[in-house]
Amino acid sequence: MRRNLHTTFATLTAGALLLGGLATASAQAAPAEADSLYAPSALVLGVARGEDPLTATVERAVTLSCAPTAEGTHPAPAAACKELAEVQGKFSELAAGPSNRTCTRQWDPIVVTAHGVWQGKAVQFSTTYGNACEMAGSMGGNAVFAF
Numbered sequence: 001m002r003r004n005l006h007t008t009f010a011t012l013t014a015g016a017l018l019l020g021g022l023a024t025a026s027a028q029a030a031p032a033e034a035d036s037l038y039a040p041s042a043l044v045l046g047v048a049r050g051e052d053p054l055t056a057t058v059e060r061a062v063t064l065s066c067a068p069t070a071e072g073t074h075p076a077p078a079a080a081c082k083e084l085a086e087v088q089g090k091f092s093e094l095a096a097g098p099s100n101r102t103c104t105r106q107w108d109p110i111v112v113t114a115h116g117v118w119q120g121k122a123v124q125f126s127t128t129y130g131n132a133c134e135m136a137g138s139m140g141g142n143a144v145f146a147f
Helices: 005-029 077-086 132-139
Strands: 042-049 057-065 110-118 121-129
16 A cells, blocks of 8 residues: 555654653653653654655655654664754755765655654755665765665
């Protein structure tokens, strides 16, 4: 079954809200605890096939939370959070820079996306590459989209 990125994000967001609601309901029954000292950093990262992030077919998606600890379904959450902290959550800086990698000129577009919250601020990022080789070359081996 194919889903577009928008549908997948909506599904993941609804699940997060549902779980958040359950956590809130549980917290109300328990004694009050101090509020977190950390601004929330929770993201859904995706890699999809297609040109447009709203209509591309999602191939892979992970969750990443960086505060207070690095966790989520991302295979290397600590490394990904460290990289994002180094660029202050500016995803465009992760994808910047020329690549020394030699790739074919085949047009088979790949879109990488990030949606969520970084240090308390809403984040929405997407960029399109001509093919998977160009994406791998541009990312320079960073951990954020290595899943």
